[in-house]
Amino acid sequence: MANVNKTPGKARRAEVAGGGFAGLTAAIALRQNGWDVRLHEKSSDLRAFGAGIYLWHNGLRVLEGLGALEDVLNGSHTPPTYETWMQNKSVSKETFHGLPWRVMTRSHLHNALVRRANDVGVEFRVNSEAIAADPAGRLTLQTGEVLEADLIVGADGVGSKVRDSIGFKQERWAATDGIIRLIVPRLKERLGEGEWDNTIDMWNFSPRVQRILYSPCNDQELYLGMMAPASDPRGSRVPIDLEVWVEMFPFLEPCLVEAAKLQSARYDKYETTKLDSWAKGKVALVGDAANAMCPALAQGAGCAMVNAFSLAQDMATVSSVVDALPQWEARIRGITDRCQALSADYAANRSLSKGNMFTPVALEAACYDPLRRVSSWPQ
Secondary structure (H helix, E strand, O other), X not given: OOOEEOOOOOOOEEEEEOOOHHHHHHHHHHHHOOOEEEEEEOOOOOOOOOOEEXXXXXXXHHHHHHOOHHHHHOOOEOOOOEEEEEOOXXXXXXXXXXXXXXXXXXXXXXXXXXXXXXXXXXXEEEOOOEEEXXXXXXXXXXXXXXXXXXXXXXXXXXXXXXXXXXXXXXXXXXXXXXXXEEEEEOOHHHOOOOOOOOEEEEXXXXXXXXXXXXXXXXXXXXXXXXXXXXXXXXXOOOOOOHHHHHHHOHHHHHHHHHHHOOOOOOEEEEEEEEEOXXXXXXXXXXOHHHHOOOHHHOOHHHHHHHHHHHHHHHHHHXXXXXXXXXXXXHHHHHHHHHHHHHXXXXXXXXXXXXXXXXXXXXXXXXXXXXXXXXXXXXX
């Protein structure tokens, strides 16, 4: 029979499965609202996976609410413009009317959230994988231990065992294209003339379909998002096929040489996951467990963090978790669903290649202010 640990004391207890951006955000925000919080990470330590990341106004406001904004701003970068190239010629430059946005390494953001979680007193367990949950408020670990809590947060990624153990109905589909994400030295002085402080979204459709999202993270580090169809054996190859990438983007050769050295590179297809519901009983799903989306609008992390932060907001205003979770989903889900659908559409049609595609509709999620609970176009 499984061992059941009941939480003593009067403070409400949350068990959070997953130590990524969504899980850390939920843990910090709940702890700041007086909850006892324990976060479970299946790996042996707390570290970020992946390369670079974009945060917009919505995600930056979450960081402000968590008390982690200044830490993240130090060591990240706001490019002067988001520039789009087609066949190596500039077709647009977008500044988003002053909307705040930031580019950084995933490790930089993750480390800042871990520091903040430690500061506020979140309890961490590493080598602790959640394998199932019960809507009645029980979390089962791979050891067989069962933990009781007032709230279970499933933030355990696109392959969520918390989600799948309960049987949430879901749709999942993959796009035609995929991406190789890498962090390399900037080497700006070796790239020749050009506005190399900008984000530059470089698209080529001939002689083959290849894209590089060139994203400076700080003075030393560069995030390269290298897109190619899954059906292209050379474009999707990892480690990268240096010849095929330099042929298409010769001006980036110094950075691409560095990229070719990275043996740990992965090619990931764009995936979308849509559920019938994000919550059952005392279990809430956040991040990729609930709504994995294509990266076209760079809102996967932003929406995940907003939803996790909003969860803690609603828990603070309603005494019953079972009553609060449907209210939370009803309040916040619409904007995520619209962002997810448009991201999938943009990815399927390679719409960003046209330039000037960050319309007010495309920036709806980015403009949302979770601290004020409103969405508005910046003046």
